Amino acid sequence: MKVITELISFTEGIKLKSGKSLSSFDLMIETYGQLNEKKSNAVLLCHAFSGNHHAAGKDEKLGIGWWDQIVGSGKAIDTDKYYVVCCNNIGGCAGSSGPLSINPETQKPYGKDFPEVSVNDWVNSQIMLMDYLKIPYWHFVAGGSLGGMQALEWSIKHPNKIKKAGIFAAAVKSSTQNIAMNEVARESIRKDKNFFEGDYYDHNVIPKDGLKTARMLGHITYLSEENMDIRFGRKFQDEESKVGQNIDFEIENYLQYKGEKFTETFDANSYILMTKAMDKYDASEKSNLDQALKEVEAKLLIIGFSSDWLYPPERGKEIQVAAMNNNIQSSYIVLDGDHGHDSFLFSSKQYSNLIKKFISS
Amino acid sequence: MKVITELISFTEGIKLKSGKSLSSFDLMIETYGQLNEKKSNAVLLCHAFSGNHHAAGKDEKLGIGWWDQIVGSGKAIDTDKYYVVCCNNIGGCAGSSGPLSINPETQKPYGKDFPEVSVNDWVNSQIMLMDYLKIPYWHFVAGGSLGGMQALEWSIKHPNKIKKAGIFAAAVKSSTQNIAMNEVARESIRKDKNFFEGDYYDHNVIPKDGLKTARMLGHITYLSEENMDIRFGRKFQDEESKVGQNIDFEIENYLQYKGEKFTETFDANSYILMTKAMDKYDASEKSNLDQALKEVEAKLLIIGFSSDWLYPPERGKEIQVAAMNNNIQSSYIVLDGDHGHDSFLFSSKQYSNLIKKFISS
Numbered sequence: 063m064k065v066i067t068e069l070i071s072f073t074e075g076i077k078l079k080s081g082k083s084l085s086s087f088d089l090m091i092e093t094y095g096q097l098n099e100k101k102s103n104a105v106l107l108c109h110a111f112s113g114n115h116h117a118a119g120k121d122e123k124l125g126i127g128w129w130d131q132i133v134g135s136g137k138a139i140d141t142d143k144y145y146v147v148c149c150n151n152i153g154g155c156a157g158s159s160g161p162l163s164i165n166p167e168t169q170k171p172y173g174k175d176f177p178e179v180s181v182n183d184w185v186n187s188q189i190m191l192m193d194y195l196k197i198p199y200w201h202f203v204a205g206g207s208l209g210g211m212q213a214l215e216w217s218i219k220h221p222n223k224i225k226k227a228g229i230f231a232a233a234v235k236s237s238t239q240n241i242a243m244n245e246v247a248r249e250s251i252r253k254d255k256n257f258f259e260g261d262y263y264d265h266n267v268i269p270k271d272g273l274k275t276a277r278m279l280g281h282i283t284y285l286s287e288e289n290m291d292i293r294f295g296r297k298f299q300d301e302e303s304k305v306g307q308n309i310d311f312e313i314e315n316y317l318q319y320k321g322e323k324f325t326e327t328f329d330a331n332s333y334i335l336m337t338k339a340m341d342k343y344d345a346s347e348k349s350n351l352d353q354a355l356k357e358v359e360a361k362l363l364i365i366g367f368s369s370d371w372l373y374p375p376e377r378g379k380e381i382q383v384a385a386m387n388n389n390i391q392s393s394y395i396v397l398d399g400d401h402g403h404d405s406f407l408f409s410s411k412q413y414s415n416l417i418k419k420f421i422s423s
Numbered sequence: 424m425k426v427i428t429e430l431i432s433f434t435e436g437i438k439l440k441s442g443k444s445l446s447s448f449d450l451m452i453e454t455y456g457q458l459n460e461k462k463s464n465a466v467l468l469c470h471a472f473s474g475n476h477h478a479a480g481k482d483e484k485l486g487i488g489w490w491d492q493i494v495g496s497g498k499a500i501d502t503d504k505y506y507v508v509c510c511n512n513i514g515g516c517a518g519s520s521g522p523l524s525i526n527p528e529t530q531k532p533y534g535k536d537f538p539e540v541s542v543n544d545w546v547n548s549q550i551m552l553m554d555y556l557k558i559p560y561w562h563f564v565a566g567g568s569l570g571g572m573q574a575l576e577w578s579i580k581h582p583n584k585i586k587k588a589g590i591f592a593a594a595v596k597s598s599t600q601n602i603a604m605n606e607v608a609r610e611s612i613r614k615d616k617n618f619f620e621g622d623y624y625d626h627n628v629i630p631k632d633g634l635k636t637a638r639m640l641g642h643i644t645y646l647s648e649e650n651m652d653i654r655f656g657r658k659f660q661d662e663e664s665k666v667g668q669n670i671d672f673e674i675e676n677y678l679q680y681k682g683e684k685f686t687e688t689f690d691a692n693s694y695i696l697m698t699k700a701m702d703k704y705d706a707s708e709k710s711n712l713d714q715a716l717k718e719v720e721a722k723l724l725i726i727g728f729s730s731d732w733l734y735p736p737e738r739g740k741e742i743q744v745a746a747m748n749n750n751i752q753s754s755y756i757v758l759d760g761d762h763g764h765d766s767f768l769f770s771s772k773q774y775s776n777l778i779k780k781f782i783s784s
Binding site for chain 2: 241282287317318
């Protein structure tokens with residue numbers, strides 16, 4: 063698999079949905095495989111909230127790609143056949159412009175001054191990326207969760223630039239409970255003694271405790287309740303392997319460990335920006351969903367997972383109903399998936415086959 | 424309604440399930456109505472995790488009692504007929520011995536040194552209270568959530584001291600997800616800069632931020648997801664009534680407000696102790712549930728609420744099945760209840776009637 067990692071600077075800048083602008087910005091991207099002569103085999107992968115441009119293969123620093131089970135030579139999204147592109151979204155913390163980047167106006171990291179970003183902005187930046195890569199249209203745009211929202215937005219806003227969309231474990235918009243959970247996570251970050259209103263870079267610290275608590279909560283929402291019961295149940299953690307002194311149960315140990323690990327790679331300001339983008343996205347905001355999907359020309363593959371309680375399968379069904387009301391070629395299916403919301407990340411024979419068939423159909 | 428508030432000191436002390444002891448302890452209680460001559464009309468109310476002894480009526484400091492819709496003159500638990508007793512559990516923060524109390528050994532507040540407490544310990548302290556009040560048996564022991572666990576424990580451990588038990592919105596034990604949520608709440612408290620390992624009283628501060636975040640999360644689990652959608656949906660908060668600068672949605676404003684209010688009345692160490700007691704309770708821990716219920720003689724009224732996702736109705740059904748397997752006189756019913764887990768706190772015609780009929784049957 064031919065992997066290219068590239069940092070691309072867009073000096074023309076971008077106007078954001080919030081009304082603010084970035085006078086210039088960078089996108090960190092990874093591409094796999096090769097664009098064919100007809101330029102008809104380009105695939106865009108959109109990452110979920112804590113993901114990045116590293117979707118496939120193994121990277122020294124970033125480890126295994128987030129969709130490595132689905133993307134690669136001979137896999138569901140076959141990099142021998144398709145030219146696959148993935149970028150770290152703006153507002154993120156893996157190389158693209160975000161709160162960690164240097165603000166050209168102050169020569170310091172943006173911190174809290176990095177403007178609010180949205181799904182809409184990401185799609186617009188991906189349009190610019192497309193032009194840069196000389197890709198006339200995407201054969202397929204796909205993603206799970208917040209990535210699925212981008213795939214949906216692509217099909218709504220740019221019907222002439224996308225042939226097929228894969229919308230997995232996603233929703234038209236977040237529910238009140240989704241927003242509520244994200245607000246608790248943000249609150250925990252904001253109140254960390256090392257947060258300094260978002261300008262912690264200046265103080266050479268990170269709001270680690272708050273970010274850890276936020277991730278612990280997030281993690282609960284990504285896992286299946288049943289799977290958690292089977293895997294951890296009410297088992298007590300053995301003394302030797304406890305990661306903290308207040309731990310009784312295995313599930314506590316697991317969350318503490320996962321939360322801690324997360325703080326080593328993710329930025330707290332990005333956590334706030336990305337969850338806000340997730341909360342505020344609403345494909346149907348200007349009308350209703352039937353209206354919103356009126357211009358869609360892409361074929362849609364909508365997959366929900368039965369154990370997902372963050373964006374349960376019914377949320378995918380809403381998209382399917384609106385697609386059918388608009389005579390859009392669309393398939394909706396609910397798969398088992400043991401991993402709750404995270405099921406979209408893991409390959410299963412059925413899931414991989416469905417994606418494979420859909421892309422090549 | 425005759426209301427008596429009393430602080431009772433038990434100088435004989437109590438041995439706790441953890442192996443530790445309190446050499447003496449206090450219980451803050453409230454009683455409503457009068458014990459009849461036959462001493463056959465005593466009712467014990469057990470409070471949920473953040474509740475206290477003030478179950479009914481209006482108190483200058485504590486406001487309206489937590490079960491005022493159910494308990495009072497002419498209400499479902501009729502204080503004209505029954506002598507109703509409610510105590511603040513040990514480990515709490517409303518007058519009974521807890522982390523805020525003075526440790527006789529150090530003459531300072533216990534803080535982190537207050538021993539771990541359990542449902543079992545509470546029932547044992549309630550036995551001592553019963554003796555003090557010269558009550559030979561409870562006609563009825565009832566509670567919701569963690570209070571329901573106490574009612575269940577009473578019926579299991581003291582079959583000769585209880586005639587009827589009301590177990591509402593409760594479970595035999597917490598699920599892995601329940602524990603996980605509580606651990607996130609505790610983590611948020613422990614990492615507050617003002618927590619000082621639980622000895623914040625010495626520093627004249629409280630870990631307010633952590634406690635607030637914990638309560639915000641708790642609050643999400645108490646509310647019905649559907650009701651949240653109906654009540655708040657994705658509505659934006661108007662500028663004038665925002666309680667914080669980072670707020671976009673009404674649900675954020677609501678949680679921020681509720682979380683903040685909670686910190687004015689509840690103690691962070693108690694939060695940790697009470698949630699640990701909830702996590703660790705397991706009526707079936709020494710055998711299985713059928714075995715555990717073998718000695719039960721009380722009649723049981725088990726009520727679940729359809730919108731409760733913390734202890735959903737299926738958890739009550741487990742108790743009912745074990746009751747039926749043991750030929751215990753038991754009724755199990757699922758009520759609608761708009762308020763999610765909190766539904767047990769609110770009167771409805773059906774809910775109140777069921778309780779009223781059950782007590783007097």
